[in-house]
Amino acid sequence: MTDTTWKRELTIAAAMLGFGLFVLPFAIYVVGQQLIGEYDPSAGVGSLYEHIWTDFLSLAAPAWILIVGPYVTVQLIRGIRRVWRRKRAVIPVTE
Numbered sequence: 486m487t488d489t490t491w492k493r494e495l496t497i498a499a500a501m502l503g504f505g506l507f508v509l510p511f512a513i514y515v516v517g518q519q520l521i522g523e524y525d526p527s528a529g530v531g532s533l534y535e536h537i538w539t540d541f542l543s544l545a546a547p548a549w550i551l552i553v554g555p556y557v558t559v560q561l562i563r564g565i566r567r568v569w570r571r572k573r574a575v576i577p578v579t580e
Contacts, residue, residue, distance in 0.1 A: 501556035509551060510537050 486494075514530045525532075540548035 497559060498556055501559055502552065505552035505555045506538075506541075509555065510534055513551075 510533055511530060514533050517524070537548050537551065541552055
């Protein structure tokens with residue numbers, strides 16, 4: 486891998502992990518408020534962040550799936566796209 490490839494991969498990983506750590510929990514909080522309503526009046530978005538980050542640091546699987554999920558999804562999409570492009574690029578040889 487070239488230096489620019491490593492930089493691109495690290496940028497993608499950092500962006501997706503940042504999304505999983507900061508944006509996704511807030512989105513879950515807002516959607517939960519709209520669909521379910523107030524769960525606990527004393528618990529706000531900060532409490533949700535605290536629970537997710539604490540569970541992440543204590544290696545709880547749901548928190549890891551939530552935080553790493555965006556990166557894994559991007560990598561799956563990239564892999565599927567790469568396989569699809571290779572299949573379309575193969576031209577059968579007929580004689």
